[in-house]
Amino acid sequence: MNAEQQKYDVFQAIADPSRRKVLQLLSNKNQSIAELASHFDISRTAVVKHINILAEAGLISGKKQGKEKIYELQPESLKELKDWLAYFEQFWHNKLTKFKYVVENDTLNNK
Amino acid sequence: MNAEQQKYDVFQAIADPSRRKVLQLLSNKNQSIAELASHFDISRTAVVKHINILAEAGLISGKKQGKEKIYELQPESLKELKDWLAYFEQFWHNKLTKFKYVVENDTLNNK
DNA sequence: TTGACATAACACCATTTGGTTATATATAAT
DNA sequence: ATTATATATAACCAAATGGTGTTATGTCAA
Incomplete structure (x- = not known):
């Protein structure tokens, strides 16, 4: 064996x-x-x-x-790779969302 | 440069x-x-x-x-990796579909 | 300014990697 | 049976990889 x-x-x-x-x-x-x-x-x-x-x-x-x-x-x-990637995509999207938030609230920051 | x-x-x-x-x-x-x-x-x-x-x-x-x-x-x-993977997932799903087809038509093949 | 700490930069080493060429084995075709 | 073709296996090699330890350099705190 x-x-x-x-x-x-x-x-x-x-x-x-x-x-x-x-x-x-x-x-x-x-x-x-x-x-x-x-x-x-x-x-x-x-x-x-x-x-x-x-x-x-x-x-x-x-x-x-x-x-x-x-x-x-x-x-x-390739599933193993897909699963691995899926975990990091979570952070990827979070980051984009955060960026979007900052841009949309840009004028508020120019106090 | x-x-x-x-x-x-x-x-x-x-x-x-x-x-x-x-x-x-x-x-x-x-x-x-x-x-x-x-x-x-x-x-x-x-x-x-x-x-x-x-x-x-x-x-x-x-x-x-x-x-x-x-x-x-x-x-x-990681986008580069994601895109690369997406291309192959196409074949992955096709293969699963084909497999599903074979199973569903199994009795037909036992002629 | 001296010491402690975090990182940077080197020089070095064994093993793995990606390639080579040469030789052997299995199958097909004449 | 002989030859051509497709793959398999082995021996070899240079360069890259993943690791080491040692020595600078920069920064904070006493």
Whole structure:
């Protein structure tokens, strides 16, 4: 029962521009490693490493089809990010509200 | 006119757990470097590095007050992340919809 | 002015990261 | 069976990252 230490989480996975590009490409259509790699200037091996990191974070999944391995976006794993963001959006909106208040009451402050 | 190459963007800034913790602490209240650092096991110097990265990404800002430097959350900078996420949520919901469709039409498939 | 305190600036280090090339394995097609 | 294609795996490397400790610098208080 290997404890399966997940080395990469969603936050780390999306930190790299190449990995975000992979997600974007897969959002357009499911595709093989070769097809994905064709959109990058870096080596196929390098792209595969990014793919593995994304898969480890649960953001994509791949299944072998003949000699190809077709990858698919798994966007549900972004929920963790969404929840994290939602917490901070609360403060974001509060701040905007406060700003709005200050502006609307500007003349009152010029006593 | 130094081109001010921004080394850290929002995606990278939030990738590190310590930095997310700094954001969380600042969401609670504005505070000095010393106070922030008191919540970590790592050295003050290390915390300062994280703070600088967050500031560079525009997620926080600090102003000198006497001998202290008080930092404040700048949540508007999370908009970039929010927009990025919104794009993928579209696929997320589509997928859930598709799944719902399959379930609801399950008996039809058992021909 | 001396001491205490908060932050800033350095120099240094181990590990991780993002990349490379080379080699092996599995599947398809001739 | 042979060859071409797609992916997998391994060994390697430079640079970035996250951490350390030490040494300035600025500010408040006695």
